[in-house]
Amino acid sequence: MTSLDAAPRTDRPEASATPLLTIEGLRIGFPSLEGLVLAANDAHLTVGEGEVLGLVGESGSGKSVTCRAIVGMVPHPGAVLGGRIDFAGRNVLEFSKAEMRELRARQIAMIFQDPASALNPVFTIGHQISEVLRLNAGLSRAEARNRSIELLERVGIPAPDRRMSAYPHEMSGGMRQRVMIAMALAGEPRLLLADEPTTALDVTIQDQVLRLLEDLRRERNMSMILVSHDMGVIGTAADRVAVMYAGRIVEVAPTDVLFSRPDHPYTRALIDAMPQLTPEDRSDLRTIPGQPPDLLKLPEGCPFAPRCPLARDECAEVSMELTAVSPAQSSACPFARDGS
Numbered sequence: 137m138t139s140l141d142a143a144p145r146t147d148r149p150e151a152s153a154t155p156l157l158t159i160e161g162l163r164i165g166f167p168s169l170e171g172l173v174l175a176a177n178d179a180h181l182t183v184g185e186g187e188v189l190g191l192v193g194e195s196g197s198g199k200s201v202t203c204r205a206i207v208g209m210v211p212h213p214g215a216v217l218g219g220r221i222d223f224a225g226r227n228v229l230e231f232s233k234a235e236m237r238e239l240r241a242r243q244i245a246m247i248f249q250d251p252a253s254a255l256n257p258v259f260t261i262g263h264q265i266s267e268v269l270r271l272n273a274g275l276s277r278a279e280a281r282n283r284s285i286e287l288l289e290r291v292g293i294p295a296p297d298r299r300m301s302a303y304p305h306e307m308s309g310g311m312r313q314r315v316m317i318a319m320a321l322a323g324e325p326r327l328l329l330a331d332e333p334t335t336a337l338d339v340t341i342q343d344q345v346l347r348l349l350e351d352l353r354r355e356r357n358m359s360m361i362l363v364s365h366d367m368g369v370i371g372t373a374a375d376r377v378a379v380m381y382a383g384r385i386v387e388v389a390p391t392d393v394l395f396s397r398p399d400h401p402y403t404r405a406l407i408d409a410m411p412q413l414t415p416e417d418r419s420d421l422r423t424i425p426g427q428p429p430d431l432l433k434l435p436e437g438c439p440f441a442p443r444c445p446l447a448r449d450e451c452a453e454v455s456m457e458l459t460a461v462s463p464a465q466s467s468a469c470p471f472a473r474d475g476s
Contacts, residue, residue, distance in 0.1 A: 154225075155182040156359050157206070157327060162219035164201055164210055164383075173431045175201045175214065177383035180458065183327065186357040188350075190374030190391065192364055192406065194428050198383040199363045200249065203329040206361075207244055208236040223327070241272035245320035246329040250336075251312035255304040261288075261315050262300030268322045287318040291348060310341035317348065324356070331363045346373045367410050371395055379403045382429050382439035384456050389465035399467040401444045438469070446471055 164176040176198045183189045191199045204210050206221055206228065221228045228239060240246075248254040256264060265287060266280040275283060281300070288296035291314040304312055313333060320328060330349060334342040350373060353360055364370050370377055370391070377394045379387040379402060387400040398404045405424045426443035435441055441451040448471065458466040461473075 156185050156187075156224060157181070157183040157361075158220070158222040159202070159206075160220045160222075162202065162205060162221065163217040164198070164205055164214060165217045166214040168432070170432050174217075174383050175431070176205070178456070179219070179380070179383065179385050181361075181378055181385065181388075183359050183361060186353065186359055188353060188360045188362055188373060188375045190362050190364065190370035190377040191380060192367060192370045192377060193380035194365055194424075196428055196431075197380045199365075199380055200331050202380075203246065203331055203361060203363060206327075206329060207240050207246055209246075240323075242323045243325055244327045244329065245323060245325040247313075247316050247320050247331060247333050249332040251309070251316045252304065254316060255312060257304055259303075260300065261302050261304065261307070265315070265319050265322060268319050272323045283322075284318075287321060288315070290352075291315075291318045291321075292344070293318070310337055310345065313337065313341075313345055314348070317345075317352070321352065326359060328353075328358055328360045329363070330360060332365070333362070334364070334366070334369055342369065343372075349373065367406050379406070382431060382434060384439065384468065385458065386440070386456070386468045387466065388458065389461075393462070393465050397465070399461045399465060399472050400440075400469045401446050401472060402440045403467075405443075446474070 159179060159181040162176050162179040163174060166173040166175060179198065179202060181189065191202070193199055201210060201214065205216050206223070208228065208231070210216060216229055223239070223244065228236065231239065262281065262284055265284040266277070269275045269280040269283050270277070284300060285296045288299055293299050293311060293314055299307075307315065333349065334345055337345065346369065349360065352358065362370065362373055374391050376388065376390050378385050379400065381402050387394070387398070387403045389399075394403065395407060398407055408422045409424055424443060429435070429439050429442070435452065437452040437454040438444070438456060441447045444451070450471070454468070454470060456468045458468050459470070461467050
């Protein structure tokens with residue numbers, strides 16, 4: 137069913153009474169010559185202890201910038217304009233620079249989309265991991281080297297002591313991604329933000345990276361936000377899924393529920409557009425009509441309305457507030473269940 141030939145997960149952890157991360161009403165804006173671009177527009181999310189939340193949507197939907205806001209790394213000239221991001225009961229938007237550095241060092245780590253650009257090409261792999269450990273954990277040079285070798289071994293790098301002296305360009309894309317995971321784990325974070333961690337990797341390596349992340353999550357009871365535009369990756373790895381479109385969360389549901397009973401028309405369209413495995417299905421590849429919206433010229437109400445097969449005049453009045461479809465599933469479309 138998915139690009140990794142695996143069914144959606146059904147072994148979800150029990151939801152914790154108090155989420156580790158709660159995002160409420162998040163608004164992120166980027167000024168432009170034509171006006172303000174809202175990359176996140178009243179976004180709401182929660183992540184439980186030990187949970188993998190999949191954050192899915194087309195490119196430009198606001199997934200990556202939402203994760204960057206959690207760790208205070210919204211690219212200039214963008215800025216958080218409103219809302220709350222509560223981690224372990226504290227609003228990180230009120231943190232000082234020193235508190236935010238401490239948060240990134242010991243509590244929340246991020247794996248970026250392109251390891252080739254995230255790793256410094258002029259320093260060896262060992263130097264880069266060791267520096268993280270020395271700065272964040274206060275280890276000596278020898279201790280940091282030994283711990284770096286342990287981390288490289290844990291993420292499946294062969295001959296880790298030898299690889300310590302390798303430069304990023306001397307490693308494959310899959311190996312560079314494993315190095316990024318090792319660096320992220322150096323501070324033993326409670327929350328890992330994985331931004332498109334399998335982009336540009338072939339399917340076999342994708343599967344290996346996702347299995348590694350799942351193993352590490354189980355070992356450490358680590359929470360994770362897994363960002364992807366690939367529904368197959370999300371279906372394989374996530375416990376629960378949030379679907380994002382034009383800066384808004386349009387649906388949230390457990391993975392098995394989302395794939396078997398998608399509610400929002402955009403969610404349905406994403407699932408229908410997934411590549412199929414049989415030759416018969418491949419001949420009928422479906423696409424989502426139209427183009428993602430211009431964030432400077434969003435329609436009133438639901439931003440998906442111009443591309444939606446269920447669109448009607450009333451869509452201009454939709455508040456985009458998530459409402460319960462079932463105890464575990466919420467959707468922003470009030471017309472999806474009308475059957476028309």
